[in-house]
Amino acid sequence: MDASRSRDLQPAARELVLTRVFKAPRRLVFEAWTDQELLAQWWGPRGFTNPVCELDARVAGTIRIDMRGPDGTVYPMTGVIREIVEPERLVFICTPLDRDGRAIFEVENTVTFTERSGKTTVTVQARVGMSTPAAVPYLEGMEPGWSQSLERLAKQLTSMKGTGGGVTSPETKGLTPTADREIVVSRVFEAPRELVWEAWTDPEQVVRWWGPRGFTTTIEIMDVRPGGVWKHVMHGPDGTDYPNKSVFIEVVKPERIVFSHGGGTKGRRGVSFEATWTFEALNRHQTRVTMRGVFPSAKERERVVKEYGAIEGGKQTLERLGEHLQAKAGSGTVPAERDFVITRVFDAPREHVWQAWTEPERLREWWGPKGFTMLSLKLDLRPGGIFHYCMRAPDGGEMWGKFVFREIVAPERIVFVNSFSDSEGNVARHPGHLGWPLEILNTLTLTERAHRTTLRLQGHPINATEEEQRTFEAGRASMQQGFTGTFDQLAAYLAKT
Numbered sequence: 001m002d003a004s005r006s007r008d009l010q011p012a013a014r015e016l017v018l019t020r021v022f023k024a025p026r027r028l029v030f031e032a033w034t035d036q037e038l039l040a041q042w043w044g045p046r047g048f049t050n051p052v053c054e055l056d057a058r059v060a061g062t063i064r065i066d067m068r069g070p071d072g073t074v075y076p077m078t079g080v081i082r083e084i085v086e087p088e089r090l091v092f093i094c095t096p097l098d099r100d101g102r103a104i105f106e107v108e109n110t111v112t113f114t115e116r117s118g119k120t121t122v123t124v125q126a127r128v129g130m131s132t133p134a135a136v137p138y139l140e141g142m143e144p145g146w147s148q149s150l151e152r153l154a155k156q157l158t159s160m161k162g163t164g165g166g167v168t169s170p171e172t173k174g175l176t177p178t179a180d181r182e183i184v185v186s187r188v189f190e191a192p193r194e195l196v197w198e199a200w201t202d203p204e205q206v207v208r209w210w211g212p213r214g215f216t217t218t219i220e221i222m223d224v225r226p227g228g229v230w231k232h233v234m235h236g237p238d239g240t241d242y243p244n245k246s247v248f249i250e251v252v253k254p255e256r257i258v259f260s261h262g263g264g265t266k267g268r269r270g271v272s273f274e275a276t277w278t279f280e281a282l283n284r285h286q287t288r289v290t291m292r293g294v295f296p297s298a299k300e301r302e303r304v305v306k307e308y309g310a311i312e313g314g315k316q317t318l319e320r321l322g323e324h325l326q327a328k329a330g331s332g333t334v335p336a337e338r339d340f341v342i343t344r345v346f347d348a349p350r351e352h353v354w355q356a357w358t359e360p361e362r363l364r365e366w367w368g369p370k371g372f373t374m375l376s377l378k379l380d381l382r383p384g385g386i387f388h389y390c391m392r393a394p395d396g397g398e399m400w401g402k403f404v405f406r407e408i409v410a411p412e413r414i415v416f417v418n419s420f421s422d423s424e425g426n427v428a429r430h431p432g433h434l435g436w437p438l439e440i441l442n443t444l445t446l447t448e449r450a451h452r453t454t455l456r457l458q459g460h461p462i463n464a465t466e467e468e469q470r471t472f473e474a475g476r477a478s479m480q481q482g483f484t485g486t487f488d489q490l491a492a493y494l495a496k497t
Contacts, residue, residue: 014128016143020150022122024157026115028179029122030087032156033111035184042152043067045145052076056188059084059427059438060463063092076101080465082438083427086311087113096138104138105131122150180298183305185314186290191325193281196289197254199325200277209324210234212309212316213406214383225251230259237383246275254279261293271304272296289318316384339460340472340479344487346455348494350448353455354411356490356497357444363387366493370485372399383407387416388425399431406441414444417462436475437461437468457483 022029032038040053044067051074052066063079076097083091090111096104110125124146128139160179189196199205203222210217214237222230226248234242244263251257257277262270273293280288291314295301304310346353356362358381364374368391375398377389387403400421407415418440420428430436442459461472 014139014142016126016146017123018126018143018146018150019121019123020154022120022154022157023118024120024160025118025180026087026113026120028157028160029120029153030090030113031179031184032153032160033090034084034086038156038160039065042156043149044152045141045148046152057081057084057186058188058463060465060468061188062465063094082108082429085426089113089426096135098134103130103132105135107142124150181295181301183293183295183301183310183314184290185311185318186288187315187318187322188282188286188288189322189325190285191287192284193254193279193287195325195328196287196321197279199321199328200257200279201253205324205328209320210317211320212313212384213320224248224257234263249274269303269307271308273304289321291318312384339458340476341456341458342480342483342487343454343456344491346453346491346494347451348453349451350411350446350453352494352497353446353453353490356494357414358410362493362497366486366489368486368489369482370489381405381408386425388421390423400428402427412446415442416444417441418459433471433475435468435471437464437472439463440472455487 032042034055034057036053036055036057039055040050043050043053043065047070049068050065051068052064054062054064056062059081061081061084063077063081065077065079067075067077069075077094078097079092079094081090081092083089090109090113092109093106094109095106098104106129108127108129110127112123114121126142126146128135131139199209201224203219206222207217207219210232211234216235218233218235220231220233222228222232224230228248228251230244230246230248232244234244236242242263244261246259246261249258249260255278258274260272260274262272273295276292276294278290278292280290282288293310293314295304356366358379360377360379363379364377367389368374371394372391375390375392377387379385379387381387383405385405387405388400389402390398390400392398400423401419402421402425403416403418405414405416407413419438420430422428427438429438439462440459441462442457445456447454447456461469464472
């Protein structure tokens with residue numbers, strides 16, 4: 001937050017915890033919190049509306065809600081998502097603003113979702129961090145405001161479950177009678193809509209990003225027109241082939257694509273659904289892409305999610321599309337000169353250096369800042385796998401971190417997202433710097449010459465605000481010092497083995 005907007009904020013200590021049980025499955029309740037059209041229908045006390053409700057449902061995604069009271073007064077609020085674990089947990093910051101756009105107070109909201117026997121228990125923990133004197137009436141009304149919001153949510157969920165007749169009312173606008181058998185994934189890209197459309201409809205580009213991480217795609221035919229056929233084979237990281245055939249139903253350039261899909265692999269039941277992809281131009285440089293798959297039944301949807309990992313696969317597919325668009329634009333939102341890069345030459349063959357990075361018993365001997373001791377680690381070395389670890393600092397404190405692997409090419413290259421975490425593996429803020437980016441995308445390359453190995457590590461924040469990007473750039477000297485110490489330990493370890 002800009003210092004001029006937050007200069008009047010003072011520490012506060014207030015916490016509210018509310019628990020409600022809803023007669024709806026957890027997936028549906030979570031969707032009502034993370035779909036901006038649904039959120040707009042129930043957010044706020046009774047009698048309030050939300051003429052502006054914008055939500056980018058991803059870590060570091062922004063929130064903007066303008067609530068209008070019964071008397072016409074508008075109450076603007078901004079926010080940012082700290083953590084999102086579908087469909088279990090949502091953490092976000094809310095900052096109500098005054099007429100001049102200055103912060104009145106800040107509150108961190110932690111929402112958890114647990115399901116039992118078709119019902120979902122939602123627990124909201126709202127903790128006020130900073131406030132101004134103007135926050136007093138807001139804080140006094142926080143508990144009844146949340147209670148009324150959750151009452152409206154209950155009515156919204158009833159409407160969502162009961163739209164089978166296809167009747168749309170103001171309270172159910174934007175909802176469909178297929179909610180219990182849908183998978184919906186959305187992402188905002190830093191690219192104009194025309195370029196995103198081209199990346200989706202050009203077969204030469206599609207093969208570069210289609211499918212979850214570790215997958216490649218071979219396209220036999222892709223005829224993007226109503227009635228046209230798209231036949232392709234997805235090749236999994238374990239060598240399994242997944243033949244797919246789709247028929248395009250609707251193609252409205254550059255807004256919408258609808259197709260029927262069928263696919264699967266030998267020895268497993270196939271998958272069929274109707275897919276709708278929409279491309280929404282938020283402005284000249286940003287596009288929201290939403291992929292919606294409707295399955296024949298809710299039971300079939302759950303089977304596909306369980307057997308094929310369809311939700312996570314959809315998210316990874318959109319992540320890869322974003323990376324493709326960045327690369328096509330010449331690194332797009334993160335120019336190469338803004339990356340952190342460090343290079344080190346080790347007196348060891350590449351195979352030994354690779355082993356030191358990829359074998360747990362070796363990794364624990366050197367990873368981490370100087371003076372830190374590795375207490376525990378778990379390493380799942382595969383695309384989508386996680387390296388989760390805990391270290392003890394010289395002062396006795398514990399620090400958790402994790403990698404999420406995106407690409408592994410032995411013994412040449414590892415691409416991973418690095419972040420601080422908690423003991424459960426959830427992404428967490430830097431314990432000593434709350435303005436530090438949540439996630440850093442790193443590319444590690446190893447090249448060998450004359451039995452010596454050159455290591456190059458290049459990283460930049462992802463899903464970061466501009467302020468977080470500036471914080472990252474200002475921390476280059478600290479990162480250089482930290483990685484130098486870590487690589488000193490790696491060099492010493494390699495010299496002993």
